Amino acid sequence: MIENQNIRVAVDAIVFGYQNNQLYVLLIQQKFGSKESYWALPGGLVKNDESLQEAVKRELKEETNITVNYFEQLFTFGDDIFRDPRNRVISVAYFALVDSSKLKIKADSDAENVQWYKVEEIPALAFDHNLILKKAIERLKAKLTYEPIGFDLLPKEFLFSELENLYCTILEKEIDRRNFRKKILSYGIIQETDNFSPVKTGRPAKLFRFNQQKYNALLKEGFHFEIKFA
Amino acid sequence: MIENQNIRVAVDAIVFGYQNNQLYVLLIQQKFGSKESYWALPGGLVKNDESLQEAVKRELKEETNITVNYFEQLFTFGDDIFRDPRNRVISVAYFALVDSSKLKIKADSDAENVQWYKVEEIPALAFDHNLILKKAIERLKAKLTYEPIGFDLLPKEFLFSELENLYCTILEKEIDRRNFRKKILSYGIIQETDNFSPVKTGRPAKLFRFNQQKYNALLKEGFHFEIKFA
DNA sequence: TTATATTTGTGTAAAATTTACGCATTTGGA
DNA sequence: TCCAAATGCGTAAATTTTACACAAATATAA
Numbered sequence: 001m002i003e004n005q006n007i008r009v010a011v012d013a014i015v016f017g018y019q020n021n022q023l024y025v026l027l028i029q030q031k032f033g034s035k036e037s038y039w040a041l042p043g044g045l046v047k048n049d050e051s052l053q054e055a056v057k058r059e060l061k062e063e064t065n066i067t068v069n070y071f072e073q074l075f076t077f078g079d080d081i082f083r084d085p086r087n088r089v090i091s092v093a094y095f096a097l098v099d100s101s102k103l104k105i106k107a108d109s110d111a112e113n114v115q116w117y118k119v120e121e122i123p124a125l126a127f128d129h130n131l132i133l134k135k136a137i138e139r140l141k142a143k144l145t146y147e148p149i150g151f152d153l154l155p156k157e158f159l160f161s162e163l164e165n166l167y168c169t170i171l172e173k174e175i176d177r178r179n180f181r182k183k184i185l186s187y188g189i190i191q192e193t194d195n196f197s198p199v200k201t202g203r204p205a206k207l208f209r210f211n212q213q214k215y216n217a218l219l220k221e222g223f224h225f226e227i228k229f230a
Numbered sequence: 231m232i233e234n235q236n237i238r239v240a241v242d243a244i245v246f247g248y249q250n251n252q253l254y255v256l257l258i259q260q261k262f263g264s265k266e267s268y269w270a271l272p273g274g275l276v277k278n279d280e281s282l283q284e285a286v287k288r289e290l291k292e293e294t295n296i297t298v299n300y301f302e303q304l305f306t307f308g309d310d311i312f313r314d315p316r317n318r319v320i321s322v323a324y325f326a327l328v329d330s331s332k333l334k335i336k337a338d339s340d341a342e343n344v345q346w347y348k349v350e351e352i353p354a355l356a357f358d359h360n361l362i363l364k365k366a367i368e369r370l371k372a373k374l375t376y377e378p379i380g381f382d383l384l385p386k387e388f389l390f391s392e393l394e395n396l397y398c399t400i401l402e403k404e405i406d407r408r409n410f411r412k413k414i415l416s417y418g419i420i421q422e423t424d425n426f427s428p429v430k431t432g433r434p435a436k437l438f439r440f441n442q443q444k445y446n447a448l449l450k451e452g453f454h455f456e457i458k459f460a
Numbered sequence: 461t462t463a464t465a466t467t468t469g470t471g472t473a474a475a476a477t478t479t480a481c482g483c484a485t486t487t488g489g490a
Numbered sequence: 491t492c493c494a495a496a497t498g499c500g501t502a503a504a505t506t507t508t509a510c511a512c513a514a515a516t517a518t519a520a
Contacts, residue, residue: 005278007278048236049311051310052309053309073305076282076303078281079283081280090239090282090322092308092320161496161497176481177497181498182500183478199488199496202495203485203496204496204497205497205498389468390469391468406510407468408470409509411470412470412471413507431467431516432468432516433466433514434467434468435467435468462519462520463519464518464519466515467515468516469512470511470513472509472510474510475506475507476505476507477504477507478506481501482501483498485496485498488494489494490493
């Protein structure tokens, strides 16, 4: 056992949000005195007595005042020894999805600026955070096709067209509206509500809701969610 | 920046091999004096000036004398603060596949016993290594269905029946021999050779070879490998 | 020499799924 | 009252998956 290992362990959070046909990611900017620094993913060093999951939740809360229930481990970045020029730091990256209600909260502590950025308009980030984000987007795209996670980015009750647009937007693909609807409905994991959406124009649309229990039940039977495109 | 972080960073290697319809994993047993300890995955602490990938390759070489080209990052285990009772250690786990020729090499340094274990007959391992292995097996199963990695476990030239048995064995499923063959051949990623296998009984079988270049070319066109079962 | 056991190699029809595509419905506003 | 805009549904064609059986090639035993 080498006793002189000098490597720090950090966590970073990639938090995705969705609104108005746009995918967003949560970034912070640390205020060093008066000078502004790069934007970066929320994150920081892990404490000795907390789990990695606890660390990422804590850092997110501290830096953005946002609370997230479920984080999925994305990847551990540690092959570039100089990814942090100050010290050897490896970072365990986690990603999370939040519904649009969280997008309105403009958390702003004294220590940092916090902002939702459109993923299409990400600036040059600190460290290797552009790389981390790229990997997170890839994972998000992949997961969207084989797990019903799109619902996590939408309000509890949503329109079919919103779901459809979410898929089109994030996956950057065309979709046949009718076949998409048929497919999703055939799984039986979303249910109609009695509510209608207040739309400005066109025929009023039913609001739908994801049925988590039904999905869990299907999973036990070996069900496998999948959305493919031509 | 906290300066008193006291967390060690380790890597662990899950190396899978395959022979005679059996999936194997490489384990080591450290010799502490005369007393024998638990079997464990190869691995150890990362050095300050090496990447994570380098670390796992080095440890594997040191402990088992086996060299592996490609490691894929599996997961980082760090939520259980006491997974190593001596210190807080997080471990970045990597997995690799080797062809059956490596199974014969019984590497054995002075410091440790090295052995290939059938995954069906894994003993209680050190630390949380049973958990890590479980996760690795899940990943292997999943990957087998959506990436052509089965070939990595077979010799360069192999029989269709070997490939078929590999899938049946690892995924623990029945398979229709004819449909499987049709499916794989339809992808055009494996090619016949002029060689035949020296079999003891039955009709002699052609040897096949995975065509990596063809697969890479198809990938660029958006091809997606997939093997599903009823 | 012949019969037998054993494993490889191939084809086809039915079923299921995916794709392509059009039109009626409902509302707000001109 | 007509029009614009978006929702909601159905069907035929194409493709993919599934189920299933028999001939071919070799070694061995009779």
